[in-house]
Amino acid sequence: MSTSTPEAPSSAPGAAPGPTVGGAAAETRAAARRSTTPYGKLTALVQEAGLMRRRRGSYWTRIAATTAAFSAVAAGTVLLRDSWLVLLPAAALAVVITQFAFLGHDAAHRQIFATHRHNETASHVFAALVAGLSYGWWMGKHTRHHQAPNQRGVDGDIESNVLSFHEEAAAGRRGPLRWFTRHQGLFFVPLLAFEGFVLHIESTRSLLTGKRTKRRWVDASLIVAHWGVYASSAVLLMGPWKALAFFGVHMAAFGFCMGGAFAPNHVGMPIVPREKKVDYIRRQVLTSRNVSGGWFVDLVMGGLNFQVEHHLFPSMPRPNLRRAQPFVRQFCAEHGIPYTEETFLGSYRSIIRYLDEVGLAARNSFSCPLVSQLRS
Known part of the structure; x- marks a missing residue:
């Protein structure tokens, strides 16, 4: 072997x-x-x-608990509708909808149900109807991400008009954006507040242009229903100005929840050049970071804290990822493949340090583990 x-x-x-x-x-x-x-x-x-x-019992329990939490948030919103304290349920709503989005992610990977049809239906419901995001748009970009994580020209998650995730992008910045890029680590966490808006804007743009969006009209119908119920309920309960504030807090909290869960997975890990050929396992393991912690980290990150195991076995049910970790750790140790795991706060320190290094084009101080692996 x-x-x-x-x-x-x-x-x-x-x-x-x-x-x-x-x-x-x-x-x-x-x-x-x-x-x-x-x-x-x-x-x-x-x-x-x-x-x-399949872990149907675990998933049905999770769906029921998330639905109960959504009902509690809705009840709290109704009770506090005459007070500005109603902005507290706005943040709580973002947390709950993020959990639904995680369920949509799991269904898209065929983790929940036995058939593709049932998983796809669940994904449309959780993503488009509940979260207001196009499942078809997300599925297209997420599939490319899994095929070639952190690879230039393939993985759109490392291309941004705001942040520079690799030195080639940083070198092309000019004017005020160049100054921003040199200090981008400082702005990274505050920028997460806008991630919810960005996700919805990109989702809507994909529906309007029809590019790379599967079953566009299904998504469009469900998203119109989502925002119709959301806007009418908020305005009728709170009036227009308080409803607008509710929406703003909700979107900012949603950005922190979604961006905060996805950022530690790959940001700051090696970037693969456009034409570089890397074998499957090294491509998936070396570009992924696990986040250590107990049940709370599992909850807030939707199981994506086991990113290495998820990338190696995308259809593995979320509850089983922790049990798979010892197998993967041992495999990586036997084959000399670095396995990265950090604490939640440690992962953010690594992200911020990496973004600052990219912004300063600190090539001499940054050693790419992927390049080291390939050379060895």
């Missing part, structure tokens, strides 16, 4: 299949076929441990 260039199966981006239809014998034969590569052996281990099996 080679220890230098483990390869992914042809079904990359790496979603290990669920239990094979046809019984235990068929599943055993399929596992034997997959075990011919290092990645296949790792896949067989997590399969044998039952980590790819």
Whole structure:
């Protein structure tokens, strides 16, 4: 078995299949076929441990709890509608809707239900109807991200008109934007407050242009229903000015929740050049960062704190990611692949330090782990 260039199966981006239809014998034969590569052996281990099996009970409990929380926030909004304290439920609403967005993410990866149709329906409901974001738009860019995380020219998540996530982008900045880029680490956390607005603007733009958006009219209908109910309920309950303030607080809190959960996953990890070919496992592991912590970190990050395991096995149900971590850690240790895990606060320190280094074009002080791996 080679220890230098483990390869992914042809079904990359790496979603290990669920239990094979046809019984235990068929599943055993399929596992034997997959075990011919290092990645296949790792896949067989997590399969044998039952980590790819659906966790319907866990997900239905999570859906019920999130729905109950949404109802409580709605009740609190009604009770506080005559007071400016109603802005407190606005922030709470952002937290709850973020949890629905995480469920939409899990369904999009086929983690919840057995059939693609049911998962896709759930994704449309959670993303478009509840969160007000186009599922088709998100699915398109997220698929490209999983195929080539942190790779220039493929992963749109590392291209921004505001922040520079790599030195090539920073070098092209001019005027006031150049000054901003040199200090971008300082502005990173405050900018998260605008992430909710940005997500909705990009989602709406994709629906209007029709580019790379699957089932555009389904999303559009659900999003119109979302904002119709939202706006009419807010104005009728609180009046226009208080409703506008409610919306502003909600969007800012939503930005912190969403951006705060996604930023630690890849920001500050190695950037892959446009034409560079990297084997599947190193591409997924070296560009991903895990965030350590207990149940609270699991909750606020929607399970994405196990980013390495999620990228290796996108269809693995969220509750199983923690159980998969020892398998992946051992695999990486055996094959000499650096496995990155930091605390939540530690991940943000790394992000801010990295953004400052990029802004200052500090090439001599930044050593790319990916380049080191490739050279070795």
